[in-house]
Amino acid sequence: MAPVLPPHQTAGLQEAVPPRTLDRREGPYGEVVLRQRGGTDGAPAVYEIIANGCFLMDTSDGRSERLLMDAALAELPAGRERPSVLIGGLGVGFSLARAAAEPRWGRIAVVEREEAVIDWHRSGPLSAVSAKALADSRTEIVHTDLVAHLRAPGDGRYDALCLDIDNGPDWTVTDDNSGLYSPAGLAACHRALTPGGALAVWSAQPSPAFEQTLRNAGFHGVRTEEIPVARGVPDVVHLARKGA
Template identity: 75%
Template sequence: MPVDSFDAPVDAPVVIERREGPYGEVVLRRRGGHHEIIANGCFLMDTSDGRSERLLVDAALAALPAGRQAPSVLIGGLGVGFSLARAAAGRRWGRITVVEREAAVIDWHRTGPLSAISGAALADPRTEVVHADLVAYLADRSGPVFDALCLDIDNGPDWTVAEDNDSLYSPAGLASCRARLAPGGVLAVWSAQPSPAFEQALRNAGFAGVTTEEIAVARGVPDVVHLAISAA
């Protein structure tokens, strides 16, 4: 149900909507001029920056062969919409598929305040939003293959809010990612911190060209994007 208050201090978070779903509670809050998504009491993301979410898409595109025409991209996790908006703003991308398991998040983009970020991208004819759990979606080997997988799930491989998201970064999860990539395709994984252990896990899973790109943040360790190439 919508909840709001006009008596809160400017910097105090104001709950816009709180919703219970199959994976627990998700909350959309406004803090000053920005919005935040909270899952089961843990901060996930907000609209204050977005550089690393855009890098997720830009780095994947840059890693693809230059001659690949209209490459397809799967964005795992709609989040606050920065990655989707970036992909739709680039005319080189072909099919853009977004997989999001929280119905509330999809609603906040379609009819809520997050449409300010994603509205044009959702209206793009290349865009399809799939309401599904990403781990299960990728494990279905009968599904389509993509030229790039851009995954922004939880807080990255080393710190997940939802325990079942751990399996995405496991050997089985990475094998599912490889199976859903076209030859020479790119896996890009957002993380709230660098992870040498995850880099090694990518190599162990058979990926090549494993690299990490960093985005400095105001405080603490940088956000990163881990990149890996599927064998051609």
């Protein structure tokens, strides 16, 4: 199945040489595929993750993933030492690599529901991005569904939540992911944060409706930071804080 991309990402992506499929698996949430573009004739290899025919991310540009982590850390109250962070979605590993490169983070938990994605990092091509971060003593990989993990009993487990499991609140990979952006899902995020904790949510496009849902869920300081892209609307990171 050819990947279905958000409309603003479709222009100009045709290449003379088609991508090469490195792995394809059927899991409990559907099909996941790892593909490679380039890597021949001196061209750098770019790895792509496709889920259920939907382009998720690739290794061509990690600016938005780095912003996701940096903005969440900057949102935390001054003086908070060794804050813990949950990264929702291992993806191509940029967010984890950024977190592990920052000595101010304490515990770094990464929740990933696709076993294939974890394998691609532990013993596959994506280890080039994440090997050092996976070896960091602060890093913990949690193989489970993010929504289920957040809804598990327990309050104030993390100082920051950095979530990147879809193309955004308005473009989910699977229908059940929409629960993360619902009032109930955001209530679970709120409970999982320590007082003053930060929530950062990646999106392929701005969502004013999601900003209002964050406010309705009791979050403060709701705002959106943009990351310019080569064409179309910018990627964004939605930011919010739990009250102290």
